[in-house]
Amino acid sequence: MSRDHSALGRELDLFDTSPLVGPGLPLWLPDGGVVRGELERFALELSLRSGCRRVHTPVLAKRGLFERSGHWQKFAADMFPPVRVGDEDFVLRPANCPHHTQVYAARPHSYRDLPVRYAELGSMFRSELSGVLVGLRRVRQISLDDAHVFCRPDQVVAEVRTALDAIREAYAVLGLEIRRLRLSVRGPGGGHLGDDDRWQRAEDQLREALGDDEHEIGVGEAAFYGPKIDVQVADAAGREETLSTVQVDHVQPERFDLHYVGEDGRRHRPVMVHRALLSSMERLVAMLLERDGGRLPFWLAPVQLRLLPVSGDRHGEHARALAARFAGVRVDVVDDGPLPRRIRDARARRVPVVAVVGDAEVAADALAIGRPAVRVPLAQVQARLAEAVRHREAGRIRFD
Ligand SMILES: [Zn+2]
Numbered sequence: 001m002s003r004d005h006s007a008l009g010r011e012l013d014l015f016d017t018s019p020l021v022g023p024g025l026p027l028w029l030p031d032g033g034v035v036r037g038e039l040e041r042f043a044l045e046l047s048l049r050s051g052c053r054r055v056h057t058p059v060l061a062k063r064g065l066f067e068r069s070g071h072w073q074k075f076a077a078d079m080f081p082p083v084r085v086g087d088e089d090f091v092l093r094p095a096n097c098p099h100h101t102q103v104y105a106a107r108p109h110s111y112r113d114l115p116v117r118y119a120e121l122g123s124m125f126r127s128e129l130s131g132v133l134v135g136l137r138r139v140r141q142i143s144l145d146d147a148h149v150f151c152r153p154d155q156v157v158a159e160v161r162t163a164l165d166a167i168r169e170a171y172a173v174l175g176l177e178i179r180r181l182r183l184s185v186r187g188p189g190g191g192h193l194g195d196d197d198r199w200q201r202a203e204d205q206l207r208e209a210l211g212d213d214e215h216e217i218g219v220g221e222a223a224f225y226g227p228k229i230d231v232q233v234a235d236a237a238g239r240e241e242t243l244s245t246v247q248v249d250h251v252q253p254e255r256f257d258l259h260y261v262g263e264d265g266r267r268h269r270p271v272m273v274h275r276a277l278l279s280s281m282e283r284l285v286a287m288l289l290e291r292d293g294g295r296l297p298f299w300l301a302p303v304q305l306r307l308l309p310v311s312g313d314r315h316g317e318h319a320r321a322l323a324a325r326f327a328g329v330r331v332d333v334v335d336d337g338p339l340p341r342r343i344r345d346a347r348a349r350r351v352p353v354v355a356v357v358g359d360a361e362v363a364a365d366a367l368a369i370g371r372p373a374v375r376v377p378l379a380q381v382q383a384r385l386a387e388a389v390r391h392r393e394a395g396r397i398r399f400d
């Protein structure tokens with residue numbers, strides 16, 4: 001069984017590329033669209049539950065926005081070249097943060113309103129060269145489950161903890177294990193924006209938020225505008241990679257001259273907490289696919305239940321009527337071809353629950369599930385699957 005997510009994605013009809021569209025720009029096919037739709041819905045629920053409000057911002061902006069943020073200075077080599085329109089340069093964004101500073105700046109804020117939290121499943125762009133592009137792991141357009149919190153300095157630690165809690169909750173649902181937390185700090189070589197004092201403060205706040213949580217230090221792994229906590233997971237080969245991040249940033253609020261009105265009636269500088277809970281849709285799906293050889297958690301499977309009539313002629317109609325009785329579950333019926341082949345195909349598709357319908361099952365209002373087959377009353381299957389959908393279950397669905 002192949003564990004490479006690109007091969008799995010093609011084999012399972014989840015995504016593909018087109019030479020006309022170009023490398024590093026994967027196309028999500030309808031089954032991949034189901035997986036991504038579920039993840040996006042989950043990401044949205046999670047962000048709303050942790051206090052975010054949703055915003056929408058454009059994928060491009062005047063070059064000046066990124067000069068101000070520092071991206072142009074630090075990151076230009078990874079950005080697509082500017083497009084000239086009239087007498088202005090526009091660029092595809094390499095990150096969503098600068099746009100979110102302008103959402104914040106669009107309205108005045110008082111100390112009483114903070115924190116404000118903006119969430120957006122935003123697209124950002126990297127001008128990676130063709131040679132390094134791999135499936136969903138190295139792509140030119142990244143869809144990040146992103147949020148930015150603007151808060152008072154005394155709220156930073158609680159905000160970082162809230163983000164870490166939301167990450168733990170998300171991983172439990174996805175069946176992902178955190179291998180370790182990494183506190184990523186500046187390297188000795190410089191290359192970061194902002195003064196030492198701001199960096200030290202941000203590091204101290206992250207340390208305080210981590211508290212007794214075990215973590216390692218990643219020297220030189222910080223973002224150019226601030227230190228961060230990286231949530232490290234193991235890929236299928238046991239290699240460690242960063243999935244989610246929480247960053248504390250005292251630099252961008254300064255560069256964009258953001259402020260709020262304090263209790264003393266004067267202008268104060270907010271702190272920005274960047275948080276990516278589920279990481280990017282691309283990286284997350286690559287990871288989930290490779291982890292279990294293409295077998296996705298039940299709640300993400302494009303088809304969750306496949307019904308196989310023993311004979312299309314005799315039981316096909318009945319199976320289709322049954323399919324309609326599973327509200328909220330993705331069910332299909334395949335009645336074309338020999339049964340053993342259809343069973344093999346369903347396994348190859350990693351359909352989590354495969355049920356056979358023959359004379360005995362029609363008579364008993366039941367389904368024959370698994371190998372060796374167990375006859376399970378229909379009402380029990382309905383109840384079990386409805387529960388698995390409701391709880392977003394990741395594990396194998398059993399009926400014994
Ligand atoms: Zn950000």
